[in-house]
């Protein structure tokens with residue numbers, strides 16, 4: 073009898089299915105092929121591993137680097153991290169990673185290695201990221217790697233620990249969403265414009281609970297780097313991951329990369345498998361979005377959320393044009409951004425320009441910016457950074473920098489007055505000294521325009537690298553097509569087609585002349601958090617004051633901003649919770665109007681948020697740690713950011729999704745200052761007075777874990793044999809995935825301390 077035909081599957085279904093180690097009553101256990109590690113989200117994970125006497129299971133599948141904290145000034149005089157990094161907390165995190173990679177035997181690209189760079193740049197660059205793999209990192213923009221047809225997603229620190237120890241992660245299946253962009257992009261429009269346009273359309277919660285597959289002729293026509301910029305920002309659309317089916321463009325990019333399949337035989341086997349990684353005809357998507365490429369024009373943001381987009385020829389929006397429940401957010405955003413409704417976007421002046429980040433710090437991004445400078449000069453436009461503007465270019469990795477210098481791009485940038493820096497995250501997040509001052513306005517190629525993201529009080533407008541270059545030259549947000557002499561609309565003008573040719577190097581000879589609770593018994597929440605890695609405190613009844621919040625899209629940068637991510641601990645963050653809105657930025661004093669600064673909410677053990685998408689954005693587990701440290705174990709909202717939600721469960725906290733009407737009622741109860749009771753066992757929220765209780769239901773496995781204080785690693789280790797069996801099959805079916813992280817399977821890398829005498833690992 074012929075085997076029954078399996079139903080048509082999507083790309084996501086296929087990659088997911090190929091990684092199932094175990095599927096039981098609770099979550100499915102997925103094997104993780106590739107783990108990228110950086111200094112911010114790993115110290116507590118290594119510490120927990122050490123305390124539990126555990127090893128890293130697959131040193132050959134783990135790659136570590138430093139990116140967030142490091143200064144981007146010249147490394148000419150670099151001797152070692154201790155003398156080079158001035159800021160103590162940043163230094164401590166980098167030193168901690170150096171010690172951890174040594175102790176656990178991991179491959180590490182340190183500051184004296186030219187392969188160092190932003191995790192999401194170096195993975196693809198090395199061929200560490202491959203089609204059909206599962207890729208994770210303690211970083212939300214891990215979605216970048218989905219451009220290769222990998223299932224790649226950001227995880228919190230507890231999950232980092234889980235992967236280090238077991239090379240697996242419990243995962244629930246997400247929904248399938250397809251965004252198709254069909255047709256031909258207009259001149260001057262690039263992948264960053266596509267993704268900003270998409271997020272403007274679907275909103276920052278549009279992809280919640282989904283894995284997005286980007287499809288359509290306009291996506292297929294993009295280079296790998298352009299595809300990466302799109303998948304990178306899937307997280308800004310709220311999705312768990314973004315994916316693009318691998319094709320000849322993908323294979324071409326991967327050929328000859330240091331960690332790509334090694335010989336012809338292995339390559340052919342891999343390619344044959346990769347070619348099966350596309351959605352079957354007839355496969356069903358839960359959500360479909362269709363976009364016409366012709367509708368997209370260069371796009372910028374006006375507000376403090378990546379969904380606040382507007383075409384460059386548009387105006388600052390009027391709050392009145394938004395639905396009533398959104399107006400409060402819009403008014404606050406405009407006030408923060410210092411913008412008046414009706415102002416032409418092209419009239420908005422900038423103080424700084426930042427070209428870099430994991431979204432746009434690759435060679436094609438630098439080439440596109442260089443071409444704008446060249447074309448502007450050719451067309452009689454400005455060829456120097458405008459007076460009063462400071463503009464920095466930060467390559468995403470040492471190898472991108474090296475390539476750019478080989479092509480002479482640095483010469484073009486420096487002559488035009490741009491500052492040419494060393495690789496790192498830099499002003500994308502400002503964990504290092506590269507920051508905006510209060511009220512400074514920045515044209516930025518990064519991915520988040522949250523309040524204070526690039527520096528307290530700083531104002532960020534997101535856009536493409538070409539648009540940043542244009543803004544830096546004119547001193548204001550500018551339609552780059554004008555500097556390129558591109559025909560815009562009906563009115564003629566010079567067409568410069570080479571602008572689209574990012575793939576080919578800019579040859580120097582072609583340059584113009586001037587190239588220019590009820591708290592767990594006996595334990596405070598702080599102690600509870602500290603105990604998290606050794607088993608979680610049980611959660612059943614939480615009775616207490618609830619703090620009412622009304623805002624939508626409360627992002628994790630707002631819950632705990634970057635300056636507090638430099639800790640090596642999980643505890644002590646309660647006083648910094650909601651720092652940007654809880655304290656006056658000028659005086660550092662408590663804002664008496666902020667809810668947690670008022671009685672009785674200072675003692676809240678529940679948080680109730682009426683607005684959707686609580687905890688969106690970054691994967692920082694510091695957000696739930698800060699909430700827990702403040703004394704809150706239960707957060708109720710209409711919806712949550714995916715990673716935040718998982719991070720809560722990992723810390724024995726309950727992120728409870730409730731219908732809007734119930735939250736509206738609970739919000740009023742909370743405002744009145746009366747106590748509310750969460751009763752997990754009976755799945756109900758007991759309201760004050762004689763209001764009937766609100767019933768809810770959560771995933772039975774999650775509920776079981778919370779009620780019993782079960783720790784995921786312990787549970788996973790019960791499936792040790794399943795993991796071993798999966799690894800045997802993996803070696804047989806996908807041999808190119810073993811032993812490639814510069815180490816053989818099971819082998820520790822002999823790490824040498826950073827320093828000028830260290831022999832660099834060349835490739």
Ligand SMILES: CC(C)[C@H](C(=O)O)[C@@H](O)C(=O)O
Pocket residue numbers: 112113140210211212213226501637689690691692693
């Ligand atoms: C530090 C890290 C947790 C964070 C992230 O997850 O995104 C950072 O990379 C960011 O961009 O905010």
Ligand code: SF4
Pocket residue numbers: 139140190211213429430431496497500501518519
């Ligand atoms: S988003 Fe910015 S801070 Fe986060 S990894 Fe990318 S470059 Fe680094």
